[in-house]
Amino acid sequence: MNAVAAAVPEPGSAQGAETALVFNCEGAQLAGICSPAPSDLGVVVVVGGPQYRAGSHRQFVLLARQLAAAGFPVLRFDVRGMGDSEGVQRSFESLTPDIAAAIAALCVHQPQVRRIVLWGLCDGASAALLYLHESPDARVQGLVLLNPWVRSEASLARTHVKHYYLQRLLQREFWRKLFSGRVARVAVSGLLDNLRKSRGAAGGGSGTLAFQQRMAAAWRAFPGRILLVLSSNDYTAREFQETIRADPAWAGAMERQGLTTHEVAGADHTFSRIADRLALELVTARWLQSLG
Secondary structure, eight states: OOOEEEEEEOTTOSSSOOEEEEEEETTEEEEEEEEOOSOSEEEEEEOOSSOOTTOGGGHHHHHHHHHHHTTOOEEEEOOTTSTTOOSOOOOGGGOHHHHHHHHHHHHHHSTTOOEEEEEEETHHHHHHHHHHHHSOOTTEEEEEEESOOOOOHHHHHHHHIIIIIHHHHTOHHHHHHHHHTSSHHHHHHHHHHHHHHHTOOOOOSTTOOOHHHHHHHHHHHOOSEEEEEEETTOHHHHHHHHHHHHOGGGTTGGGOTTEEEEEETTOOTTOOSHHHHHHHHHHHHHHHHHTO
């Protein structure tokens, strides 16, 4: 479907064998880096947000090299309109063709690959689920989802109420300012507004399902295994937890078969501390090894 158009050695990698790939996606040329390894289980890193294939603080570079050293081939790539790839930039809700092209490219460049794991952070994780909702792919047998993005007005309000306002209500300084009149109007108005919004639910409008509901449907229908990794010091992770508790579309999500959850204590959204990044790489590699 989307054949590799070019393959050029990438100098300076940890293994000395990384390869730059150029492959087609609906007429646009996408750029990627393949870290080769012998396993038939390959990993495609789905990059979300206004981000390119290196990742924040070279997170995806280091991850790919560690996983390749553990025996798993990895492709990290730029979606259309980002980094070195052609095309018009688009949202995470429209990356299904890009992901399909990347899977095909990895399978061409590493022909022993028969099984795929999609690895995504934030809206990259969301895009991975949306890919499976729109294009069920039997090759995809695992998902690694980090701090999935499910933001809506209701989810953000619920998170603010639980993780900001409730903490503020326990602080003596808050009550001192409240009774002095310095924050009364703003604080009470903000709390009431967030309580009102928190009772809402995500909606797609015009009879379409919101992306959060499509993610939930893919989560339920996916027959493979999921590794869910959450940062303990991250609002996006807290929003995801609040959403799956409150939204009926996610009912029973944490009880699905084949789900492994892991929380990295003290980690921020991108696992920027070296210890947190190493912990993430280790839990990912061990989970991949458990797939056999």
